Amino acid sequence: MKRFNNGFFHFVFFLICHPFLLGSGLCMDPFSYVQSLKPECLMEPPQTNNTGEELKINENRGNQIVIERVDIQKGNIYSISAWVKLRNVSERRVRVTLRGKNVRYIDGGQVMAKNGCWSLLKGGFIVDVSVPFDIFFKSDGLAAAEISVQNVRLKRFSKTQWRLQQDQVVEKIRKNKVRFQVSFQNKSAVKGSVISIKQNKPSFLFGCAMNYRILESDSYREWFVSRFRLTSFTNEMKWYTNEAVRGQENYTLADTMMKIAEENEILVKGHTVLWDDKNWQPSWVKAITDPEDLKNVTHNRINSVMKRYKGRLIGWDVMNENVHFTYFEEMLGKNASAIVFSLASKLEPDIPLFLNEFNTVEYARERVGSPINVKNRMEEIVSYPGNMNIKGGIGAQAHFTPNQPNLAYMRSALDMLGSLGFPVWLTEVDMPKCPDQVKYMEEILREAYSHPAVTGIIIYAGPEMSGFNKLTLADKDFNNTEAGDLIDKLLREWQQEPAEIPIQSHEHNDEQGDRIIGFSPEISLLHGNYTVTVTNPWMKHLSTNFSFEVTKEMGPLQLVQVKIDS
Numbered sequence: 374m375k376r377f378n379n380g381f382f383h384f385v386f387f388l389i390c391h392p393f394l395l396g397s398g399l400c401m402d403p404f405s406y407v408q409s410l411k412p413e414c415l416m417e418p419p420q421t422n423n424t425g426e427e428l429k430i431n432e433n434r435g436n437q438i439v440i441e442r443v444d445i446q447k448g449n450i451y452s453i454s455a456w457v458k459l460r461n462v463s464e465r466r467v468r469v470t471l472r473g474k475n476v477r478y479i480d481g482g483q484v485m486a487k488n489g490c491w492s493l494l495k496g497g498f499i500v501d502v503s504v505p506f507d508i509f510f511k512s513d514g515l516a517a518a519e520i521s522v523q524n525v526r527l528k529r530f531s532k533t534q535w536r537l538q539q540d541q542v543v544e545k546i547r548k549n550k551v552r553f554q555v556s557f558q559n560k561s562a563v564k565g566s567v568i569s570i571k572q573n574k575p576s577f578l579f580g581c582a583m584n585y586r587i588l589e590s591d592s593y594r595e596w597f598v599s600r601f602r603l604t605s606f607t608n609e610m611k612w613y614t615n616e617a618v619r620g621q622e623n624y625t626l627a628d629t630m631m632k633i634a635e636e637n638e639i640l641v642k643g644h645t646v647l648w649d650d651k652n653w654q655p656s657w658v659k660a661i662t663d664p665e666d667l668k669n670v671t672h673n674r675i676n677s678v679m680k681r682y683k684g685r686l687i688g689w690d691v692m693n694e695n696v697h698f699t700y701f702e703e704m705l706g707k708n709a710s711a712i713v714f715s716l717a718s719k720l721e722p723d724i725p726l727f728l729n730e731f732n733t734v735e736y737a738r739e740r741v742g743s744p745i746n747v748k749n750r751m752e753e754i755v756s757y758p759g760n761m762n763i764k765g766g767i768g769a770q771a772h773f774t775p776n777q778p779n780l781a782y783m784r785s786a787l788d789m790l791g792s793l794g795f796p797v798w799l800t801e802v803d804m805p806k807c808p809d810q811v812k813y814m815e816e817i818l819r820e821a822y823s824h825p826a827v828t829g830i831i832i833y834a835g836p837e838m839s840g841f842n843k844l845t846l847a848d849k850d851f852n853n854t855e856a857g858d859l860i861d862k863l864l865r866e867w868q869q870e871p872a873e874i875p876i877q878s879h880e881h882n883d884e885q886g887d888r889i890i891g892f893s894p895e896i897s898l899l900h901g902n903y904t905v906t907v908t909n910p911w912m913k914h915l916s917t918n919f920s921f922e923v924t925k926e927m928g929p930l931q932l933v934q935v936k937i938d939s
């Protein structure tokens with residue numbers, strides 16, 4: 374309980390806890406068959422009850438096993454879950470795939486299966502033809518990796534049902550219920566009071582990349598700052614920009630863009646301290662052959678850029694794409710990324726340090742940057758001596774191809790990334806132009822927003838003049854494109870609208886048996902920082918405001934009591 378004393382007012386905040394919603398944090402996923410993002414490997418696969426429309430598939434065994442032929446209809450979304458166990462080998466990746474007549478196989482999800490206990494594989498499919506498909510479970514590598522699969526469940530959703538469930542999850546994970554009460558100290562109601570609420574800042578971070586062209590165009594700048602509160606620069610904080618010539622650092626572009634961001638209260642995620650791809654080193658770095666020399670210049674780079682922007686960023690990409698690439702590992706040793714994270718966490722201990730990868734949520738066939746590999750890589754970094762307590766983050770770039778995105782797979786990928794307990798962001802979301810680009814983008818963004826592990830989204834987009842030519846949000850006159858309309862719609866929807874709430878003269882007993890007199894209806898508010906103003910038309914002196922925060926930690930229903938002294 375919090376008590377505020379603001380002149381002649383006391384503001385008392387109560388938490389009213391409903392046990393059925395408590396202790397959940399990350400575990401509300403009504404589509405998965407277990408409630409947790411961290412399923413352990415189990416000795417017995419759990420028996421789940423049949424609920425709703427499901428296909429139950431028989432147990433089978435082998436290293437590549439056809440489980441069953443199923444009729445899959447286009448336009449629907451299929452979620453699949455199965456318990457998988459290995460024999461003969463201790464650990465191996467197992468995938469679920471579909472194969473149909475004249476259809477190249479479709480990947481739907483994967484799990485690192487183990488010997489001796491059952492692991493949960495989650496995923497799913499969206500197909501663009503309606504034909505019979507065989508569902509396969511397949512282990513990587515040798516035939517000796519015999520697998521057992523049990524409790525396979527395939528569940529069909531229409532897009533409308535999928536959307537409905539997303540909205541239900543959003544209600545639970547992004548909002549809380551609040552009720553206001555205004556009374557005198559003697560508990561009698563202050564009749565006719567009105568509560569006005571205005572959200573200053575939404576908690577959920579939804580932003581957009583920016584590039585140096587913002588420095589050349591007032592229109593781009595105005596367009597940007599009137600919409601977004603979060604950004605990341607495309608190339609301007611990269612090493613090849615900041616030190617194109619050895620020993621000659623130049624931060625002009627990044628500094629000027631930081632200034633725009635800071636003047637307009639736009640948060641910035643740093644991108645990137647280092648990049649593990651040899652092709653994207655400054656050319657003089659590529660030419661270095663002496664590991665000790667490389668180590669020296671790398672340390673200098675880390676210190677230079679991180680000290681320059683210390684305390685001014687909301688997160689840092691530390692070693693970009695270090696699942697796909699291994700330049701620093703090859704040059705400096707196997708633990709290079711872990712050591713860089715260690716150095717970075719000493720310079721910026723309080724902000725998330727991201728592993729940022731591509732093809733992790735957007736491409737189910739990916740072998741290298743798959744969710745399992747990203748998770749393993751982050752675990753490896755955190756288990757390096759001294760790194761146990763670093764604040765990690767997972768960035769999934771999310772550059773989608775111009776096709777129907779597999780939302781069920783995306784969800785299972787986010788589940789896997791979220792199981793680390795670090796914030797998960799989509800960091801560079803875009804899709805090339807195609808007839809359904811706007812529809813698909815909306816599906817992707819809603820999937821991320823309705824996932825409990827996701828706390829931020831940055832789209833890789835801009836107005837035409839910015840040169841972000843895949844996802845163009847405004848034309849050369851800065852009129853919105855259809856994609857721009859979508860983004861503006863979501864920005865409005867994910868921010869609470871201002872509201873005026875009348876305090877009514879109802880009475881009831883609260884759970885402690887106290888008489889509650891004069892309260893507002895229960896309202897559902899998006900998480901964020903609010904200014905609340907209390908007024909009363911019959912009491913001109915009764916007009917004051919206070920700020921408060923609606924957070925997921927505060928429980929499902931919060932009573933805000935405003936007590937008037939006189």
Ligand SMILES: *[C@@H]1O[C@H](CO)[C@@H](O)[C@H](O)[C@H]1NC(C)=O
Nearest residue numbers: 406407419420421422423424
């Ligand atoms: C299955 O249903 C029974 C009876 O409704 C219930 O007691 C049990 O907890 C359910 N099991 C699971 C795993 O949901």
Ligand SMILES: *[C@@H]1O[C@H](CO)[C@@H](O)[C@H](O)[C@H]1NC(C)=O
Nearest residue numbers: 436460461462516517518519
């Ligand atoms: C796997 O192990 C089982 C016994 O646990 C054995 O019967 C089987 O032949 C083995 N399979 C292969 C392919 O090695």
Ligand SMILES: *[C@@H]1O[C@H](CO)[C@@H](O)[C@H](O)[C@H]1NC(C)=O
Nearest residue numbers: 557558559560561562938939
């Ligand atoms: C409670 O206090 C208010 C303001 O001082 C007063 O107008 C009202 O009559 C009081 N009500 C009771 C029941 O004492």
Ligand SMILES: *[C@@H]1O[C@H](CO)[C@@H](O)[C@H](O)[C@H]1NC(C)=O
Nearest residue numbers: 585621622623624625626627
């Ligand atoms: C630094 O970069 C800016 C922007 O690219 C450029 O205008 C300027 O000339 C550079 N300064 C030096 C000393 O090279």
Ligand SMILES: *[C@@H]1O[C@H](CO)[C@@H](O)[C@H](O)[C@H]1NC(C)=O
Nearest residue numbers: 663664665666667668669670
């Ligand atoms: C690396 O830095 C150390 C310490 O400053 C220095 O002694 C050493 O000569 C440098 N090595 C190279 C190859 O430049």
Ligand SMILES: *[C@@H]1O[C@H](CO)[C@@H](O)[C@H](O)[C@H]1NC(C)=O
Nearest residue numbers: 705706707708711756757758
């Ligand atoms: C990497 O770190 C591990 C764990 O500390 C250690 O066992 C190993 O020797 C290190 N490898 C190298 C090449 O430094």
Ligand SMILES: *[C@@H]1O[C@H](CO)[C@@H](O)[C@H](O)[C@H]1NC(C)=O
Nearest residue numbers: 847848849850851852853854
């Ligand atoms: C584009 O914007 C300009 C200036 O705001 C306006 O005059 C014009 O009518 C708009 N064009 C379209 C096609 O909406």
Ligand SMILES: *[C@@H]1O[C@H](CO)[C@@H](O)[C@H](O)[C@H]1NC(C)=O
Nearest residue numbers: 571904905906916917918919
């Ligand atoms: C809050 O009240 C103060 C004075 O009491 C006023 O200056 C300020 O503008 C108000 N703020 C809002 C957001 O209403």
Ligand SMILES: *[C@@H]1O[C@H](CO)[C@@H](O)[C@H](O)[C@H]1NC(C)=O
Nearest residue numbers: 573574902903904920921922
């Ligand atoms: C909300 O934001 C205001 C203004 O930005 C700030 O002064 C206040 O401390 C914040 N309140 C909370 C509870 O975070």
